[in-house]
Amino acid sequence: MEHILIIGGGGTGGALSHDLALRGFHVTLVEKGSLLSGTSGRHHGLLHSGARYALHDVETAAECYAENQILRRLAPQAIEPNDGLFVALSDDDMSYQKDFMNRCRSAGIPVRCVSAAKALSLEPELHPQIKGAVQVPDGTMDAWRLPLHFFATAKANGARIYPFNQVSALTRNNGRVTGAKVKDLRTGRTRTLSADVVVNATGPWAGRVAATAGLDVPVRPGPGVMVSMAGRKCNMVINRLHPAGEGDILVPQRRQTIIGTTIWLADDPDQVQPPEDQVASLIGMGARLMPVLSKEPVHAVWWASRPLLQNGDMENPMRSSRGFACIDHLERDGVEGLISLIGGKATTLRAMAREAADLICRKTGRAIACFTASTPLISYRKIMQTADGWI
C-alpha cells in the first residue's frame, strides 16, 4: 500500500491518520509541537449541533449535526451530551425564532421551542428577563481527549505519529511533491521522508508549508479570544438567539464556563496580538446571557487562530463559511503528490478526513470504502500508555 505523509497533528491530521490506517495505507504523521497544540485544542469545546450556522450556512449546519451524532457514539467519554439553548434576550431576538427553527429543521437539526419559564428552570442562572428559547442538540467536547481518540486508534492500527518533528520544506522532483524534510526537535537531526501523497493539514499554517514548494493555499488566520470564568454556571451550552456574532456563546466544561468568542483577521498565525479590550467586552457580553458571570473571577484567557478559507466574502468573518476545502494541487497548480486539507470545524474532523481519504483513494487507484462512522474508537489513554509518552 502507498505511504501517506500527513503534516500537522491537529484534529484534522488525527482523524485522517485514523481513516487512512483503517483503509490499509501506510501512514506517517509529523507535528512540529505536541499533538493538538495549534488550533485544535484551543477552541471553547462546543460540539456543534449545527444550529449556530443555520441562519447563514445551512450546508455546514447539516454536516455539523450529522457529525455531532456520530461523535456522540464514537467518543462518549469525551463529551458532555447535555444539549444547548438558543436564548432570546429581546423582542428583536424573538423575531428570529421562527425562521431559526425552520432553518434548523431544513438542515435536519431537531429543535424544540422552550418557554422562558422552562428555560429558566433548566438553567436558573440565565438572565431573568429572557423572552424565550430553543433547545438544540449542542454539547461540550474535551478538545484534547476527543481528537486524541482518533490518534490512539490510528496508532493501534499502525500509523506512525511523531510529535516535535517540524517540516522545514516539502521536497519536489520532476514537478511533483515527493515528501518533506523533517527536523526532529529532540535529536536535532533532519531526515527526508518520502511519500506517495503528502497531506498538508496544518490549519492556519497551511500557507507557509505550501510556500516551501512554491504553492499557495487560500487560508487566512482568523484568531479569536476566549475567556473562561471560574465556576460551572450551566450544564447546557447557551447561545444567543440572533445571527452569530461575538460574545454570544457560553460553553460549560468541568468546573468552568467559557465565553466565546471574537474574531479578527491576522496575517501570521504566530504573530497574533489579541486586542486588549476584548476580555472585558467578552465578559460584558457573556453577562447579558448570565448576569452571574460578571461576578466570577476570570479562570483563563486565551486565543486560537481559526483557519479561514479565503473563498469570497471576508468582510464579515464571523459569518464566513466554516466549510472546509480538500485541495488537490494537481488540479489547482498542476503539481502532483500534494493535498491541502484546510478550514472546517473540530466537530467535522471525521468528515474532513473522509473526503481527503476518498481523494487519496482516487489518486492511488484504490477502491476502499470509509468505515470511520461505524468503527469504534479506542480510549485516548491507550496512546498515552503506548506512545513514546511526549504526545
Place this chain on the structure above:
Amino acid sequence: MPDVTFRILRFKPGRIDPPAYVDFPVRLAPHMTVLDGLDQIRRDQAPGLMYRHCCHHASCGTCACIINGTASLACMTRVADLGEGPVTLAPLTNYPCVGDLAVDMRAFYKKMDDRWANIRLCENATADRVPPGVGQLMRLENCIECGCCVASCPVSGASQEFFGPAVLAAINNEMRNRPCRGEKLLQTAADQRGAPMCRRHLNCSRVCPSQVYPARHIADLLRAIDDKKKSGAF
C-alpha cells in the same frame, strides 16, 4: 511593558546533556501566562524548545511543569503573580524527561485503566434541570491527568511501584460511578502499592490545579479498606 527572565532547564539527549539552565528575556503582556511566555520564546528565540500544551485553559492537563519549584500548569500561572525575579521552569519531577519541559507520561497512564470513566453525573442534576430528550446530565471529570500530584508526591518519587495520587483518586471516583464494581476496585486500591503506601504528605491536594484533592480520595479509600478489614471481608 517590562521584560522578565524565564530560566528554563533545557535538555536535549546528547546535545544539552546533562540538562542546563538557559535564560530567556520575555516581553510581558496583559494577562500573560507562563505558557504564553513559552510560546513567545519558541517563536522568537528558541524554535526547538520542547514543551507540551494544548487547550490553554486547564482542561487538557498537558502543560504541567515545575514553576518556581512547584508543580503547576503553565497555562494557569500568570507571570504577574509570580513576583520579583526570574521565572524558573523545569520538567515535572518523577517522570523521565524527553526534551526540555516535555516528559514521558507512559508510567502515569499505564496505571490509569482506560476503562475508568472520564465523565460522570452532574452534581446539580435534579429532575427539573434535565432537558427533554436528554437522558442524564453528564459532565467531564475534574481530574485532567496533568500529573502534578505525582510530581509532588515524595512516595511516588521514592518508588515507581506506588499507584500515585491521581490513580487512587480515579479508583475512588470509579467506585462512585460504577458501584457494581466497587468491591473489585477497593481490592485494587488495597494493594500494598495502593492506598496503604500513602504517607499523608498531602502535597497532591496542595498542587492539584483542578480541585480533585486526591488526599481526600485516598482517605476515603483507607477508611473503606479499614471497614472491610474489620468486617473480615479483606
